[in-house]
Amino acid sequence: MKKLGLTLLAFILLFVGFLLVKTFTFTSRQLQVDLVEKVIIPDSAIERLQKALRIKTISFETEEDFDSTQFEVFNQFLKNQYPSIDSLLDHKVFSKYSHLYKWQGSNSQLKPIVLMGHIDVVPIASPDKWSVDPFSGEIKDGKIWGRGTIDDKFSVIGILEAVEMLLKYNFQPERTIYLSFGHDEEVGGERGAVLIADYLKNQGVEAEFVLDEGYAITQKLIPGMEPDVAMIGIAEKGSATIEFTVDMEGGHSSQPAKETAIDVLANAISKLKANPLEATLSAPMQGFMDQLGPEMGFVNKMAFANRNIFKGMIISTYENASGAGNALVRTTTSPTIFEGGIKENVIPTYARAVVNFRIIPGQTADDVMVHAKTVINDERVKHKFYGFNTNPSAVSPMDSDGYNVINRTIKEVFENTLTAPNLVIAATDSRHFDEVSSNIYRFVPYHINEDNITTFHGIDEHILVDDYKDAIRFYRQLILNSNQ
Ligand SMILES: [Zn+2]
CATH class of the missing domain: 3.30.70.360 (Alpha-Beta Plaits)
Structure with a gap:
Protein backbone atom coordinates (compact mmCIF):
# COMPACT_ATOMS: atom_id res chain seq x y z
CA MET A 1 0.00 0.00 0.00
CA LYS A 2 2.80 2.34 0.99
CA LYS A 3 4.65 1.51 -2.19
CA LEU A 4 1.59 2.33 -4.28
CA GLY A 5 1.25 5.65 -2.45
CA LEU A 6 4.85 6.54 -3.15
CA THR A 7 4.53 5.60 -6.81
CA LEU A 8 1.44 7.76 -7.09
CA LEU A 9 3.17 10.65 -5.37
CA ALA A 10 6.18 10.31 -7.68
CA PHE A 11 3.85 10.29 -10.66
CA ILE A 12 2.01 13.42 -9.50
CA LEU A 13 5.31 15.23 -8.86
CA LEU A 14 6.55 14.22 -12.29
CA PHE A 15 3.31 15.45 -13.88
CA VAL A 16 3.40 18.78 -12.03
CA GLY A 17 7.07 19.12 -12.95
CA PHE A 18 6.21 18.49 -16.58
CA LEU A 19 3.47 21.17 -16.52
CA LEU A 20 5.81 23.68 -14.88
CA VAL A 21 8.70 23.03 -17.27
CA LYS A 22 6.36 23.48 -20.24
CA THR A 23 4.98 26.66 -18.64
CA PHE A 24 8.34 28.25 -17.84
CA THR A 25 9.86 27.40 -21.21
CA PHE A 26 6.84 28.99 -22.92
CA THR A 27 8.60 32.31 -23.46
CA SER A 28 7.73 35.43 -25.43
CA ARG A 29 7.67 35.20 -29.21
CA GLN A 30 6.90 38.88 -29.69
CA LEU A 31 9.06 40.69 -32.23
CA GLN A 32 11.19 43.44 -30.69
CA VAL A 33 11.64 46.48 -32.94
CA ASP A 34 12.01 50.22 -32.45
CA LEU A 35 9.14 52.60 -33.10
CA VAL A 36 9.48 54.65 -36.27
CA GLU A 37 9.24 58.42 -36.16
CA LYS A 38 5.68 59.68 -36.64
CA VAL A 39 5.34 61.47 -39.98
CA ILE A 40 3.24 64.60 -39.92
CA ILE A 41 -0.28 64.12 -41.22
CA PRO A 42 -1.77 67.33 -42.65
CA ASP A 43 -5.23 68.55 -41.61
CA SER A 44 -6.29 68.20 -45.23
CA ALA A 45 -6.08 64.41 -44.80
CA ILE A 46 -8.68 64.65 -42.05
CA GLU A 47 -10.90 66.82 -44.22
CA ARG A 48 -10.74 64.25 -47.00
CA LEU A 49 -11.97 61.49 -44.66
CA GLN A 50 -14.80 63.80 -43.57
CA LYS A 51 -15.70 64.38 -47.23
CA ALA A 52 -15.71 60.64 -47.91
CA LEU A 53 -17.99 60.05 -44.92
CA ARG A 54 -20.50 62.57 -46.27
CA ILE A 55 -21.04 60.49 -49.41
CA LYS A 56 -23.83 58.02 -48.74
CA THR A 57 -22.36 54.94 -50.36
CA ILE A 58 -24.89 52.64 -48.73
CA SER A 59 -25.36 48.99 -49.64
CA PHE A 60 -29.01 48.17 -49.04
CA GLU A 61 -30.44 44.67 -48.83
CA THR A 62 -32.84 45.42 -51.69
CA GLU A 63 -31.40 46.46 -55.01
CA GLU A 64 -34.08 49.09 -55.74
CA ASP A 65 -32.75 51.20 -52.88
CA PHE A 66 -29.26 51.39 -54.39
CA ASP A 67 -28.44 55.07 -55.03
CA SER A 68 -26.04 55.15 -57.96
CA THR A 69 -25.58 58.93 -57.79
CA GLN A 70 -23.81 58.62 -54.44
CA PHE A 71 -21.37 56.09 -55.87
CA GLU A 72 -20.78 58.38 -58.84
CA VAL A 73 -19.96 61.16 -56.39
CA PHE A 74 -17.47 58.80 -54.75
CA ASN A 75 -15.86 58.13 -58.15
CA GLN A 76 -15.45 61.89 -58.59
CA PHE A 77 -14.13 62.20 -55.05
CA LEU A 78 -11.36 59.71 -55.85
CA LYS A 79 -10.46 61.54 -59.04
CA ASN A 80 -10.45 65.02 -57.54
CA GLN A 81 -8.96 64.41 -54.13
CA TYR A 82 -6.14 62.08 -55.13
CA PRO A 83 -4.68 63.68 -58.25
CA SER A 84 -1.33 61.87 -58.13
CA ILE A 85 -2.99 58.48 -57.79
CA ASP A 86 -5.42 59.41 -60.56
CA SER A 87 -2.71 60.49 -62.97
CA LEU A 88 0.14 58.09 -62.12
CA LEU A 89 -1.48 54.77 -61.28
CA ASP A 90 -3.22 52.38 -63.68
CA HIS A 91 -6.90 52.43 -62.88
CA LYS A 92 -9.58 49.89 -63.71
CA VAL A 93 -13.21 50.19 -62.74
CA PHE A 94 -15.49 47.20 -62.20
CA SER A 95 -19.30 47.39 -62.30
CA LYS A 96 -18.94 51.20 -62.52
CA TYR A 97 -18.08 51.75 -58.85
CA SER A 98 -15.42 49.27 -57.68
CA HIS A 99 -11.83 50.33 -58.20
CA LEU A 100 -8.52 48.62 -58.78
CA TYR A 101 -5.37 50.74 -58.93
CA LYS A 102 -2.01 49.36 -59.98
CA TRP A 103 1.20 51.06 -58.89
CA GLN A 104 3.79 49.45 -61.11
CA GLY A 105 6.93 48.34 -59.28
CA SER A 106 10.38 48.59 -60.84
CA ASN A 107 11.37 44.99 -60.09
CA SER A 108 9.20 42.47 -61.89
CA GLN A 109 10.88 39.61 -59.99
CA LEU A 110 9.03 40.64 -56.82
CA LYS A 111 5.47 39.47 -56.35
CA PRO A 112 2.93 42.28 -55.95
CA ILE A 113 0.93 43.05 -52.84
CA VAL A 114 -2.78 43.86 -52.63
CA LEU A 115 -4.18 46.38 -50.14
CA MET A 116 -7.96 46.13 -49.85
CA GLY A 117 -10.87 48.02 -48.40
CA HIS A 118 -14.51 48.64 -49.23
CA ILE A 119 -16.23 51.91 -49.96
CA ASP A 120 -19.80 50.86 -49.15
CA VAL A 121 -21.37 51.10 -45.72
CA VAL A 122 -24.41 49.57 -44.04
CA PRO A 123 -27.66 51.57 -43.72
CA ILE A 124 -28.62 53.53 -40.63
CA ALA A 125 -31.25 51.60 -38.71
CA SER A 126 -32.09 54.22 -36.06
CA PRO A 127 -30.95 57.70 -37.17
CA ASP A 128 -32.66 59.35 -34.19
CA LYS A 129 -30.48 57.39 -31.79
CA TRP A 130 -27.27 58.90 -33.19
CA SER A 131 -25.81 61.83 -31.32
CA VAL A 132 -24.61 63.35 -34.64
CA ASP A 133 -25.83 63.23 -38.22
CA PRO A 134 -24.39 59.87 -39.39
CA PHE A 135 -23.33 61.40 -42.72
CA SER A 136 -21.92 64.69 -41.47
CA GLY A 137 -18.33 63.57 -40.86
CA GLU A 138 -18.46 65.76 -37.77
CA ILE A 139 -15.43 66.11 -35.49
CA LYS A 140 -16.19 66.20 -31.77
CA ASP A 141 -14.15 65.25 -28.69
CA GLY A 142 -11.11 64.37 -30.79
CA LYS A 143 -13.12 61.85 -32.81
CA ILE A 144 -14.47 61.74 -36.34
CA TRP A 145 -18.08 60.56 -36.38
CA GLY A 146 -20.16 58.89 -39.03
CA ARG A 147 -21.20 55.69 -40.74
CA GLY A 148 -18.13 54.09 -42.24
CA THR A 149 -15.50 55.61 -39.96
CA ILE A 150 -14.33 52.21 -38.70
CA ASP A 151 -16.04 50.05 -41.33
CA ASP A 152 -14.26 50.70 -43.61
CA LYS A 153 -13.70 54.18 -45.02
CA PHE A 154 -10.88 55.14 -42.67
CA SER A 155 -8.97 52.21 -44.11
CA VAL A 156 -9.71 53.00 -47.78
CA ILE A 157 -8.90 56.68 -47.25
CA GLY A 158 -5.90 55.79 -45.08
CA ILE A 159 -4.44 53.67 -47.90
CA LEU A 160 -5.12 56.42 -50.46
CA GLU A 161 -3.54 59.08 -48.24
CA ALA A 162 -0.42 56.96 -47.72
CA VAL A 163 -0.02 56.29 -51.43
CA GLU A 164 -0.70 59.90 -52.44
CA MET A 165 1.83 61.06 -49.86
CA LEU A 166 4.51 58.68 -51.17
CA LEU A 167 3.78 59.64 -54.78
CA LYS A 168 4.24 63.31 -53.92
CA TYR A 169 7.70 62.44 -52.58
CA ASN A 170 8.44 60.63 -55.84
CA PHE A 171 8.69 57.31 -54.08
CA GLN A 172 9.00 54.50 -56.61
CA PRO A 173 8.17 51.04 -55.29
CA GLU A 174 10.18 48.07 -56.42
CA ARG A 175 7.24 45.80 -55.75
CA THR A 176 3.97 46.38 -57.61
CA ILE A 177 1.15 47.49 -55.33
CA TYR A 178 -2.53 46.95 -56.08
CA LEU A 179 -5.23 48.91 -54.29
CA SER A 180 -8.57 47.12 -54.42
CA PHE A 181 -11.71 48.91 -53.27
CA GLY A 182 -15.01 47.07 -53.70
CA HIS A 183 -18.36 48.88 -53.56
CA ASP A 184 -20.60 45.98 -52.45
CA GLU A 185 -18.76 44.19 -49.65
CA GLU A 186 -21.71 44.53 -47.30
CA VAL A 187 -23.91 42.57 -49.70
CA GLY A 188 -21.46 39.84 -50.72
CA GLY A 189 -18.93 41.48 -53.06
CA GLU A 190 -20.22 39.81 -56.24
CA ARG A 191 -19.90 42.97 -58.34
CA GLY A 192 -16.72 44.26 -56.77
CA ALA A 193 -14.17 42.02 -55.06
CA VAL A 194 -15.27 38.89 -56.95
CA LEU A 195 -14.66 40.56 -60.34
CA ILE A 196 -11.43 42.20 -59.23
CA ALA A 197 -10.09 38.89 -57.93
CA ASP A 198 -11.11 37.16 -61.19
CA TYR A 199 -9.38 39.84 -63.22
CA LEU A 200 -6.15 39.54 -61.21
CA LYS A 201 -6.24 35.76 -61.49
CA ASN A 202 -6.72 35.98 -65.27
CA GLN A 203 -3.78 38.37 -65.46
CA GLY A 204 -1.69 35.68 -63.78
CA VAL A 205 -1.15 37.79 -60.67
CA GLU A 206 0.10 35.86 -57.69
CA ALA A 207 0.32 38.23 -54.76
CA GLU A 208 2.95 38.03 -52.04
CA PHE A 209 0.17 38.96 -49.66
CA VAL A 210 -3.29 40.50 -49.47
CA LEU A 211 -4.32 42.77 -46.60
CA ASP A 212 -8.00 43.41 -45.91
CA GLU A 213 -10.19 44.36 -42.93
CA GLY A 214 -11.03 41.82 -40.25
CA TYR A 215 -9.37 42.43 -36.91
CA ALA A 216 -7.94 45.53 -35.26
CA ILE A 217 -5.94 46.48 -32.16
CA THR A 218 -7.95 45.30 -29.17
CA GLN A 219 -7.83 47.24 -25.92
CA LYS A 220 -8.74 45.30 -22.79
CA LEU A 221 -11.05 43.01 -24.74
CA ILE A 222 -9.03 39.88 -24.03
CA PRO A 223 -9.55 38.79 -20.43
CA GLY A 224 -6.34 38.95 -18.45
CA MET A 225 -4.43 41.04 -21.00
CA GLU A 226 -3.40 44.54 -19.95
CA PRO A 227 -1.46 45.68 -23.07
CA ASP A 228 -3.07 46.37 -26.43
CA VAL A 229 -3.20 43.33 -28.70
CA ALA A 230 -3.28 43.69 -32.48
CA MET A 231 -4.99 40.65 -33.90
CA ILE A 232 -4.25 39.60 -37.44
CA GLY A 233 -6.91 37.40 -39.02
CA ILE A 234 -5.24 34.46 -40.78
CA ALA A 235 -8.52 32.78 -41.71
CA GLU A 236 -12.21 33.51 -41.75
CA LYS A 237 -15.20 31.33 -41.06
CA TYR A 386 -30.50 28.41 -48.94
CA GLY A 387 -28.99 31.66 -50.20
CA PHE A 388 -25.28 32.23 -50.14
CA ASN A 389 -23.00 29.43 -48.91
CA THR A 390 -19.23 29.35 -48.56
CA ASN A 391 -16.69 27.12 -46.89
CA PRO A 392 -14.17 28.57 -44.42
CA SER A 393 -11.13 30.21 -45.99
CA ALA A 394 -7.78 28.50 -46.08
CA VAL A 395 -5.54 29.31 -43.12
CA SER A 396 -2.72 31.67 -44.15
CA PRO A 397 0.71 30.92 -42.73
CA MET A 398 2.31 32.86 -39.91
CA ASP A 399 5.84 32.42 -41.21
CA SER A 400 5.31 34.18 -44.55
CA ASP A 401 6.98 37.45 -45.55
CA GLY A 402 3.51 39.02 -45.63
CA TYR A 403 2.72 38.16 -42.02
CA ASN A 404 6.17 39.30 -40.95
CA VAL A 405 5.86 42.65 -42.70
CA ILE A 406 2.41 43.33 -41.21
CA ASN A 407 3.60 42.22 -37.80
CA ARG A 408 6.72 44.41 -37.98
CA THR A 409 4.76 47.44 -39.20
CA ILE A 410 2.27 47.17 -36.32
CA LYS A 411 5.15 47.05 -33.85
CA GLU A 412 6.88 50.02 -35.48
CA VAL A 413 3.81 52.26 -35.51
CA PHE A 414 1.89 51.29 -32.37
CA GLU A 415 3.71 51.54 -29.06
CA ASN A 416 3.61 48.65 -26.57
CA THR A 417 1.36 46.55 -28.76
CA LEU A 418 1.41 42.79 -28.77
CA THR A 419 0.41 40.90 -31.90
CA ALA A 420 -1.28 37.56 -32.45
CA PRO A 421 -3.11 35.77 -35.24
CA ASN A 422 -6.73 34.78 -34.88
CA LEU A 423 -9.81 33.55 -36.67
CA VAL A 424 -12.17 36.18 -38.14
CA ILE A 425 -15.72 35.18 -37.26
CA ALA A 426 -17.37 37.46 -39.84
CA ALA A 427 -16.91 37.49 -43.63
CA THR A 428 -14.71 39.92 -45.61
CA ASP A 429 -14.12 40.61 -49.30
CA SER A 430 -10.71 38.95 -49.02
CA ARG A 431 -12.36 35.52 -49.09
CA HIS A 432 -12.70 36.01 -52.85
CA PHE A 433 -8.91 36.33 -53.24
CA ASP A 434 -7.88 32.81 -52.31
CA GLU A 435 -6.70 32.15 -55.87
CA VAL A 436 -4.70 35.38 -55.96
CA SER A 437 -2.64 34.62 -52.86
CA SER A 438 -2.23 31.99 -50.19
CA ASN A 439 -1.12 34.73 -47.78
CA ILE A 440 -4.29 36.63 -46.92
CA TYR A 441 -4.32 38.72 -43.74
CA ARG A 442 -7.16 40.61 -42.15
CA PHE A 443 -6.24 43.59 -40.05
CA VAL A 444 -7.12 47.28 -39.97
CA PRO A 445 -5.07 49.72 -37.89
CA TYR A 446 -7.34 51.27 -35.24
CA HIS A 447 -8.08 50.60 -31.59
CA ILE A 448 -11.21 48.66 -30.78
CA ASN A 449 -12.45 48.76 -27.20
CA GLU A 450 -15.55 48.99 -25.02
CA ASP A 451 -16.18 52.51 -26.29
CA ASN A 452 -16.54 51.65 -29.96
CA ILE A 453 -17.09 47.89 -30.34
CA THR A 454 -20.88 48.23 -30.41
CA THR A 455 -20.78 51.10 -32.92
CA PHE A 456 -19.60 48.74 -35.67
CA HIS A 457 -22.69 48.52 -37.94
CA GLY A 458 -24.43 50.26 -35.01
CA ILE A 459 -25.07 53.67 -33.51
CA ASP A 460 -22.52 56.52 -33.19
CA GLU A 461 -19.74 54.89 -35.23
CA HIS A 462 -16.58 56.96 -34.77
CA ILE A 463 -12.80 56.88 -34.85
CA LEU A 464 -10.24 58.87 -32.87
CA VAL A 465 -8.55 61.49 -35.05
CA ASP A 466 -5.24 60.15 -33.72
CA ASP A 467 -6.17 56.61 -34.74
CA TYR A 468 -6.93 57.76 -38.26
CA LYS A 469 -3.57 59.56 -38.45
CA ASP A 470 -1.81 56.42 -37.25
CA ALA A 471 -3.69 54.40 -39.86
CA ILE A 472 -2.15 56.55 -42.61
CA ARG A 473 1.27 56.11 -40.96
CA PHE A 474 0.69 52.37 -40.77
CA TYR A 475 -0.14 51.99 -44.48
CA ARG A 476 2.77 54.24 -45.46
CA GLN A 477 5.19 52.23 -43.34
CA LEU A 478 3.73 48.95 -44.61
CA ILE A 479 4.39 49.99 -48.21
CA LEU A 480 7.96 51.00 -47.32
CA ASN A 481 8.54 47.75 -45.39
CA SER A 482 7.14 45.60 -48.21
CA ASN A 483 9.34 47.27 -50.75
CA GLN A 484 12.15 44.72 -50.67
ZN1 LIG B 1 -16.31 46.03 -43.49
Missing part, protein backbone atom coordinates in the same frame (compact mmCIF):
# COMPACT_ATOMS: atom_id res chain seq x y z
CA GLY A 238 -17.46 29.98 -43.75
CA SER A 239 -21.22 30.37 -43.79
CA ALA A 240 -23.94 27.88 -44.67
CA THR A 241 -27.65 28.47 -44.45
CA ILE A 242 -30.14 25.62 -44.46
CA GLU A 243 -33.90 25.94 -44.94
CA PHE A 244 -35.99 23.36 -43.06
CA THR A 245 -39.60 22.78 -44.03
CA VAL A 246 -42.35 20.53 -42.80
CA ASP A 247 -45.53 19.70 -44.77
CA MET A 248 -48.23 17.91 -42.77
CA GLU A 249 -51.95 17.60 -42.33
CA GLY A 250 -53.46 20.71 -40.79
CA GLY A 251 -56.92 20.97 -39.33
CA HIS A 252 -58.93 22.78 -36.69
CA SER A 253 -57.17 23.80 -33.51
CA SER A 254 -59.99 22.31 -31.42
CA GLN A 255 -58.80 18.78 -32.21
CA PRO A 256 -55.06 18.84 -32.85
CA ALA A 257 -53.22 15.72 -33.93
CA LYS A 258 -50.48 14.48 -31.63
CA GLU A 259 -47.89 16.32 -33.71
CA THR A 260 -48.35 19.24 -36.09
CA ALA A 261 -45.98 20.86 -38.61
CA ILE A 262 -45.07 23.46 -36.01
CA ASP A 263 -44.34 20.82 -33.35
CA VAL A 264 -42.14 18.79 -35.68
CA LEU A 265 -40.17 21.80 -36.84
CA ALA A 266 -39.81 23.28 -33.35
CA ASN A 267 -38.50 19.96 -32.12
CA ALA A 268 -36.04 19.74 -35.01
CA ILE A 269 -34.63 23.21 -34.38
CA SER A 270 -34.29 22.66 -30.66
CA LYS A 271 -32.39 19.42 -31.36
CA LEU A 272 -30.05 21.37 -33.63
CA LYS A 273 -29.43 23.99 -30.95
CA ALA A 274 -28.85 21.36 -28.28
CA ASN A 275 -26.37 19.41 -30.45
CA PRO A 276 -23.94 21.82 -32.08
CA LEU A 277 -21.02 20.65 -34.18
CA GLU A 278 -17.97 19.63 -32.20
CA ALA A 279 -15.86 22.44 -30.74
CA THR A 280 -12.21 22.60 -31.73
CA LEU A 281 -9.07 24.69 -31.33
CA SER A 282 -8.46 25.63 -34.98
CA ALA A 283 -5.05 26.55 -36.40
CA PRO A 284 -5.64 30.32 -35.95
CA MET A 285 -6.55 29.74 -32.30
CA GLN A 286 -3.41 27.64 -31.85
CA GLY A 287 -1.39 30.54 -33.27
CA PHE A 288 -3.17 32.95 -30.95
CA MET A 289 -2.25 30.83 -27.92
CA ASP A 290 1.36 30.48 -29.11
CA GLN A 291 1.82 34.23 -29.46
CA LEU A 292 -0.17 35.49 -26.46
CA GLY A 293 0.15 32.64 -23.97
CA PRO A 294 3.65 33.65 -22.83
CA GLU A 295 2.42 37.22 -22.19
CA MET A 296 -0.41 36.09 -19.90
CA GLY A 297 -0.68 35.44 -16.18
CA PHE A 298 0.43 32.12 -14.72
CA VAL A 299 -2.85 30.18 -14.96
CA ASN A 300 -3.58 31.07 -18.59
CA LYS A 301 0.06 30.63 -19.51
CA MET A 302 0.10 27.15 -17.98
CA ALA A 303 -3.14 26.20 -19.73
CA PHE A 304 -1.94 27.45 -23.12
CA ALA A 305 1.51 25.89 -22.68
CA ASN A 306 -0.11 22.53 -21.91
CA ARG A 307 -3.09 22.86 -24.19
CA ASN A 308 -3.29 19.16 -25.04
CA ILE A 309 -3.99 18.47 -21.39
CA PHE A 310 -6.22 21.51 -20.78
CA LYS A 311 -8.00 21.50 -24.14
CA GLY A 312 -11.42 20.74 -22.63
CA MET A 313 -11.04 23.50 -20.06
CA ILE A 314 -9.87 26.05 -22.66
CA ILE A 315 -12.74 25.24 -24.99
CA SER A 316 -15.34 25.42 -22.24
CA THR A 317 -13.93 28.78 -21.08
CA TYR A 318 -14.42 30.16 -24.60
CA GLU A 319 -17.84 28.55 -25.00
CA ASN A 320 -19.10 30.15 -21.83
CA ALA A 321 -17.36 33.52 -22.09
CA SER A 322 -19.63 35.13 -24.70
CA GLY A 323 -21.25 34.63 -28.08
CA ALA A 324 -18.06 35.80 -29.74
CA GLY A 325 -15.93 33.49 -27.57
CA ASN A 326 -18.11 30.52 -28.49
CA ALA A 327 -17.89 31.49 -32.18
CA LEU A 328 -14.09 31.22 -32.02
CA VAL A 329 -14.14 27.54 -31.09
CA ARG A 330 -17.03 26.10 -33.06
CA THR A 331 -19.38 26.19 -35.99
CA THR A 332 -22.27 28.20 -34.61
CA THR A 333 -25.98 27.48 -35.08
CA SER A 334 -28.30 30.49 -35.48
CA PRO A 335 -31.97 30.05 -36.35
CA THR A 336 -32.82 33.31 -38.12
CA ILE A 337 -36.29 32.74 -39.60
CA PHE A 338 -39.10 30.68 -38.07
CA GLU A 339 -42.56 30.82 -39.52
CA GLY A 340 -45.84 28.94 -39.87
CA GLY A 341 -49.52 29.59 -39.39
CA ILE A 342 -51.98 32.25 -40.53
CA LYS A 343 -54.90 32.19 -38.11
CA GLU A 344 -55.31 31.56 -34.40
CA ASN A 345 -57.67 28.57 -34.77
CA VAL A 346 -56.14 26.91 -37.86
CA ILE A 347 -53.37 24.34 -37.56
CA PRO A 348 -51.02 25.14 -40.42
CA THR A 349 -50.02 22.50 -42.93
CA TYR A 350 -46.62 24.08 -43.44
CA ALA A 351 -43.84 25.43 -41.26
CA ARG A 352 -40.46 26.79 -42.28
CA ALA A 353 -37.24 27.68 -40.51
CA VAL A 354 -33.94 29.05 -41.77
CA VAL A 355 -30.76 28.42 -39.83
CA ASN A 356 -27.42 30.09 -40.47
CA PHE A 357 -24.25 28.23 -39.52
CA ARG A 358 -20.84 29.94 -39.38
CA ILE A 359 -18.29 27.27 -40.12
CA ILE A 360 -14.95 26.88 -38.40
CA PRO A 361 -11.83 25.91 -40.43
CA GLY A 362 -11.61 22.12 -40.63
CA GLN A 363 -15.37 21.71 -41.25
CA THR A 364 -17.37 22.35 -44.45
CA ALA A 365 -20.88 23.29 -45.55
CA ASP A 366 -21.46 19.64 -46.50
CA ASP A 367 -20.39 18.54 -43.01
CA VAL A 368 -22.98 20.92 -41.62
CA MET A 369 -25.71 19.45 -43.83
CA VAL A 370 -24.83 15.87 -42.83
CA HIS A 371 -24.72 16.91 -39.17
CA ALA A 372 -28.14 18.60 -39.38
CA LYS A 373 -29.74 15.55 -40.98
CA THR A 374 -28.20 13.19 -38.45
CA VAL A 375 -29.19 15.26 -35.45
CA ILE A 376 -32.76 15.92 -36.57
CA ASN A 377 -33.23 12.35 -37.84
CA ASP A 378 -36.83 12.94 -38.91
CA GLU A 379 -37.88 12.34 -42.51
CA ARG A 380 -40.77 14.76 -42.19
CA VAL A 381 -38.26 17.62 -42.01
CA LYS A 382 -36.95 18.55 -45.47
CA HIS A 383 -33.57 20.31 -45.75
CA LYS A 384 -31.94 22.35 -48.46
CA PHE A 385 -29.16 24.89 -48.77
